[in-house]
Amino acid sequence: MAKTLELHFDGERGLVKVAIRNPKDPLSPAEIKAAMEKMVQANIFTSANGDLVGVKSARLVDRNTQDIELL
Template sequence: MAKTLELNFDAEVGSAKISVRNPKEDLTPAEIKAAMEKMVQANVFITAKGDLVRAVNARVIDRTTEEIEFV
């Protein structure tokens, strides 16, 4: 089972997303929002869409892989 935390932002020209693999299990929505707002304020990410201007939303993607064996 692989989890990814996807952070979605408005950027100067369109939208941008940052994906974090294997995020901590106990993150709260408030912690995620605060971290995203700090990312916007710090302006440390360079994206093809320009600077991040606003945190929009986040989601956890949970992917399970099941091997199929042939008989």
């Protein structure tokens, strides 16, 4: 099972997405929002859509892989 935490920010020129593989579990919405706000304030990311200017949304993507035995 692979998990990815996707963080969506408003950039100067559009949406900026940051993906974090295998995030710490569990994470509360408050913890995620606080971390995102710190990222915006610290201005630590550069993207094609400019600097981060605001927090938009977050989602946890969970993907399961199942091997199939071929007979």
